[in-house]
Amino acid sequence: MLTIAMPKGRIMNEALSLFQQAGWPVPLQMELDSRKLVVSIPEAGFTLFLAKPMDIPTYVEYGVADLGVAGKDVLMEQARDVYELLDLGISPCRMAVAGKPDWQPDLHPRVATKYPRIAESYFKEQGEQVEIINLHGSVELAPVIGLAERIVDIVSTGQTLRENGLVELGCIAEVTSRLIANKGSYRLKGEAIQELLNQLEQVI
Ligand SMILES: Nc1ncnc2c1ncn2[C@@H]1O[C@H](COP(=O)(O)OP(=O)(O)OP(=O)(O)O)[C@@H](O)[C@H]1O
Ligand SMILES: O=P(O)(O)OC[C@H]1O[C@H](OP(=O)(O)OP(=O)(O)O)[C@H](O)[C@@H]1O
Numbered sequence: 001m002l003t004i005a006m007p008k009g010r011i012m013n014e015a016l017s018l019f020q021q022a023g024w025p026v027p028l029q030m031e032l033d034s035r036k037l038v039v040s041i042p043e044a045g046f047t048l049f050l051a052k053p054m055d056i057p058t059y060v061e062y063g064v065a066d067l068g069v070a071g072k073d074v075l076m077e078q079a080r081d082v083y084e085l086l087d088l089g090i091s092p093c094r095m096a097v098a099g100k101p102d103w104q105p106d107l108h109p110r111v112a113t114k115y116p117r118i119a120e121s122y123f124k125e126q127g128e129q130v131e132i133i134n135l136h137g138s139v140e141l142a143p144v145i146g147l148a149e150r151i152v153d154i155v156s157t158g159q160t161l162r163e164n165g166l167v168e169l170g171c172i173a174e175v176t177s178r179l180i181a182n183k184g185s186y187r188l189k190g191e192a193i194q195e196l197l198n199q200l201e202q203v204i
Contacts, residue, residue, distance in 0.1 A: 099143050
């Protein structure tokens with residue numbers, strides 16, 4: 001039996017459609033739309049845990065899930081002790097720096113973000129000293145109302161930036177979702193994991 005931690009939200013549908021194409025039966029939409037957080041498909045030998053995207057690497061590192069699907073953004077931010085097995089190529093976006101087109105560096109420059117570690121190491125590499133302000137979402141609000149001059153956040157279509165009068169100032173990394181594994185599970189359930197990997201590789 002394989003246990004797989006799936007991020008609720010935008011990644012899950014894409015990930016499950018990939019699993020389905022790879023020949024794995026996936027839960028009925030009805031079950032996914034319910035409030036259930038553990039969904040088993042015993043005939044296929046796997047159980048899904050439906051969790052918050054940011055929590056997926058935690059479940060996998062602690063070994064309560066053998067496998068998980070997580071955005072590269074989350075993996076970069078958390079640097080968890082897990083194996084990154086496969087780039088699934090889904091939910092593509094980029095980690096970017098953005099701000100108002102006429103932004104000015106303040107005497108004490110501030111950067112708002114949901115990704116404090118990524119932002120900190122990026123600006124350190126650039127040789128810029130900034131204060132990182134940690135938010136939990138709607139980060140584009142910060143420069144609009146004067147909390148920070150710049151943000152570090154995910155950009156996909158650019159719609160959120162455009163609609164808030166912001167522009168992309170630099171790209172930190174390209175992001176897609178990855179299949180990750182617990183290190184112990186990878187040894188103990190290697191055969192089952194390898195089979196899933198082979199099947200997924202054929203449909204990516
Ligand atoms: N606009 C986007 N387009 C494509 N992929 C995205 C976009 N925003 C985020 N992602 C990817 O999807 C993952 C999950 O994002 P999602 O917005 O579903 O969750 P969240 O906002 O972090 O969590 P929640 O709203 O459940 O607290 C991110 O970690 C990233 O890899
Ligand atoms: O370039 P776009 O296509 O507009 O996508 C980018 C937006 O998508 C994500 O937000 P999300 O919807 O996850 O909400 P959040 O702000 O609560 O994280 C991200 O944080 C950006 O705000």
